[in-house]
Amino acid sequence: QVQLTESGGGTVQAGASLRLSCATTGRSPVLYAMSWFRQASGKEREFVAAISVSSFTHYADSVKGRFTISRDKAKNSAYLQMNNLRTEDTGIYYCVLGWMTSENDVWGQGTQVTVTS
Numbered sequence: 477q478v479q480l481t482e483s484g485g486g487t488v489q490a491g492a493s494l495r496l497s498c499a500t501t502g503r504s505p506v507l508y509a510m511s512w513f514r515q516a517s518g519k520e521r522e523f524v525a526a527i528s529v530s531s532f533t534h535y536a537d538s539v540k541g542r543f544t545i546s547r548d549k550a551k552n553s554a555y556l557q558m559n560n561l562r563t564e565d566t567g568i569y570y571c572v573l574g575w576m577t578s579e580n581d582v583w584g585q586g587t588q589v590t591v592t593s
Contacts, residue, residue: 485587498571509575
């Protein structure tokens with residue numbers, strides 16, 4: 477069973493940057509796409525970014541040009557570089573195995589990102 481552990485969140489001011497990390501254990505993610513989702517308080521979880529096995533990427537319109545997803549297959553990890561953060565980026569960020577979805581419905585505990593004005 478795969479396990480996903482997100483880290484790197486924190487509280488920052490608008491305009492700042494954060495880099496989130498996602499470590500996987502239990503199953504190598506090299507054969508899977510990986511995606512990031514986020515959930516703001518009181519709102520539904522939403523797609524943020526995805527990266528394919530061949531490193532093709534796709535982003536939600538709301539983060540395009542500000543966020544960059546990447547992966548390190550040797551480290552079984554994925555990353556989300558977030559620049560020019562906005563207050564509306566606040567939420568819990570999760571990574572999953574899958575292209576814009578969780579293929580095995582496994583979610584980590586997430587990492588909290590709070591952006592203040």
